Amino acid sequence: MEQSxxxxxxxxVAAARGLGNGTVCFVGIxxxxxxxxLARLTHAPDVVxxxxxxxxxxxxxxxxxxxGDGELADTADTVVSVPxxxxxxxxxxxxxxxxxxxxxxxxxxxxxxxxxxxxxEQPKLRLPGAGGAxxxxxxxxxxxxxxxxxxxxxVERLAFVTSSGFVDKSSSTHARGRGPTTLVTDLxxxxxxxxxxxxxxxxxxxxxxxxxxxxxxxxxLRIAENLSVNAEPTQEELHTLRDxxxxxxxxxxxxxxxxxxG
Amino acid sequence: xxxxTDLRSAVAELVRDGSQIALEGFTHLIPTAAAQEIIRQRRKxxxxxxxxPDIIYDQMIGMGCAxxxxxxxxxNPGVGSLYRFREAIQSGVPNPLSIExxxxxxxxxxxxxxxxxxxxxxxxxxxxxxxxxYNRNIRFMDxxxxxxxxxxxxxxxxxxxxxxxxxxDRRGNVLIEGIIxxxxxxxxxxxxxxxxxxxxVDELHAPMxxxxxxxxxxxxxxxxxxxxxxxxxxxxYERDNAFCKRWDGISRDMTVFTEWMSRNVLGTASFxxxxxxxxxxxxxx
Numbered sequence: 001m002e003q004s005x006x007x008x009x010x011x012x013v014a015a016a017r018g019l020g021n022g023t024v025c026f027v028g029i030x031x032x033x034x035x036x037x038l039a040r041l042t043h044a045p046d047v048v049x050x051x052x053x054x055x056x057x058x059x060x061x062x063x064x065x066x067x068g069d070g071e072l073a074d075t076a077d078t079v080v081s082v083p084x085x086x087x088x089x090x091x092x093x094x095x096x097x098x099x100x101x102x103x104x105x106x107x108x109x110x111x112x113x114x115x116x117x118x119x120x121e122q123p124k125l126r127l128p129g130a131g132g133a134x135x136x137x138x139x140x141x142x143x144x145x146x147x148x149x150x151x152x153x154x155v156e157r158l159a160f161v162t163s164s165g166f167v168d169k170s171s172s173t174h175a176r177g178r179g180p181t182t183l184v185t186d187l188x189x190x191x192x193x194x195x196x197x198x199x200x201x202x203x204x205x206x207x208x209x210x211x212x213x214x215x216x217x218x219x220x221l222r223i224a225e226n227l228s229v230n231a232e233p234t235q236e237e238l239h240t241l242r243d244x245x246x247x248x249x250x251x252x253x254x255x256x257x258x259x260x261x262g
Numbered sequence: 263x264x265x266x267t268d269l270r271s272a273v274a275e276l277v278r279d280g281s282q283i284a285l286e287g288f289t290h291l292i293p294t295a296a297a298q299e300i301i302r303q304r305r306k307x308x309x310x311x312x313x314x315p316d317i318i319y320d321q322m323i324g325m326g327c328a329x330x331x332x333x334x335x336x337x338n339p340g341v342g343s344l345y346r347f348r349e350a351i352q353s354g355v356p357n358p359l360s361i362e363x364x365x366x367x368x369x370x371x372x373x374x375x376x377x378x379x380x381x382x383x384x385x386x387x388x389x390x391x392x393x394x395x396y397n398r399n400i401r402f403m404d405x406x407x408x409x410x411x412x413x414x415x416x417x418x419x420x421x422x423x424x425x426x427x428x429x430x431d432r433r434g435n436v437l438i439e440g441i442i443x444x445x446x447x448x449x450x451x452x453x454x455x456x457x458x459x460x461x462x463v464d465e466l467h468a469p470m471x472x473x474x475x476x477x478x479x480x481x482x483x484x485x486x487x488x489x490x491x492x493x494x495x496x497x498x499y500e501r502d503n504a505f506c507k508r509w510d511g512i513s514r515d516m517t518v519f520t521e522w523m524s525r526n527v528l529g530t531a532s533f534x535x536x537x538x539x540x541x542x543x544x545x546x547x
């Protein structure tokens with residue numbers, strides 16, 4: 001039987017599906033955390049979730065509201081300090097996928113979480129800042145980005161480049177990994193061209209058209225020749241995701257699942 | 263040797279106007295009581311350092327305690343923005359606030375360098391980021407062995423670091439458990455250290471490899487039960503998510519914020535009194 005689902009659920013499911021079993025994943029709060037836990041609870045029971053608070057191998061039964069929730073420490077294989085997580089585990093090259101959200105992304109997968117409008121010194125809108133992103137983008141073997149698709153989010157030109165991971169081959173400044181390889185939104189999935197680093201539209205979510213994606217994208221889209229359509233969420237994926245949100249809501253004592261911000 | 267004292271005396275003695283103060287605690291063990299005591303004592307022009315400025319720095323900035331902020335992520339985790347932090351940067355309210363912005367990995371490395379007595383931190387960082395263009399403390403050098411360009415930033419050595427922990431013994435040895443964050447490095451990097459703890463006990467019973475700060479590297483240890491609220495203390499109480507969400511409404515408007523802070527923080531003599539007032543409000547609501 002067909003079950004209806006929201007674009008946000010499709011986005012989370014699509015992001016989760018890309019994480020293979022055993023993948024070591026450095027997880028940001030919000031949709032990345034929901035997707036990584038959905039993967040762990042469905043097809044990838046041995047995915048390793050690392051949160052920047054120092055929790056390695058966290059297996060939370062409810063989604064954390066912050067990267068440092070006690071739930072993460074209680075369910076982790078080990079808890080290390082913040083310098084250790086960034087130096088030995090991330091910079092040391094032990095992370096397969098860095099999983100990030102952002103306010104803005106450009107066609108190279110560079111992210112802005114710093115400011116929008118005005119000048120850096122006196123911005124119209126000040127955002128939280130870099131957090132772990134610049135070094136996650138540099139040191140994870142690849143970076144996945146998840147965010148809601150809109151012209152305000154997918155922009156031609158970032159107000160500020162907070163993190164890149166983009167490899168400038170002429171520079172002696174190295175990124176160790178491949179940088180941003182995958183962008184998952186509530187409309188589609190884009191993957192980077194290994195030559196130019198540019199994100200290419202590769203997969204549409206069911207019912208979404210190329211025109212719709214172009215309409216909501218601030219740059220002129222490149223479209224893969226073998227453009228495909230994602231499978232709809234399965235019953236198991238939807239039930240698992242909704243149960244996870246429901247448990248989270250009950251645990252946090254309200255109707256805010258903590259899935260959107262962080 | 264750490265002096266076991268009350269928080270008011272510790273702040274009065276160690277936190278001076280204009281000094282560089284780091285309050286650390288990575289989502290867990292945030293030293294809220296100490297931050298509010300600094301506000302009560304109307305400290306000014308502080309250079310506040312913290313990886314994750316959250317509610318406590320929103321309060322200190324909004325109350326005019328800060329002249330400069332060094333940080334890597336400023337937000338109310340899981341909730342959204344910090345409006346006092348935002349407005350201070352966007353419009354200089356209540357006073358101009360200069361900022362020095364780094365990444366988490368860099369701030370952690372800077373504390374490590376400070377604790378290790380080195381002049382600078384080194385990391386593979388900021389590749390392709392705009393941050394080094396706006397922060398002259400982020401520079402680059404070529405590795406003399408491999409030629410790789412790496413980011414370097416000055417060590418952090420705060421005048422005072424303030425942290426919260428589970429417990430101390432009567433000689434001031436402190437045990438930190440759970441998500442230990444950057445507390446050990448921030449404490450060892452500082453010239454003076456204040457630790458607030460949930461309780462002071464006869465015996466720590468610390469496991470062999472536990473995170474223990476010996477009393478002889480600390481300056482003051484103060485017993486402040488609940489001192490991390492609305493953050494949490496692993497093994498003692500959970501995070502007060504409802505308060506963190508409520509903060510969004512309080513901090514959004516300067517008038518509401520000032521009124522709330524005047525009544526609840528300036529209008530109380532101690533953190534215990536502040537907590538009693540919050541509890542009474544909850545019952546009354």
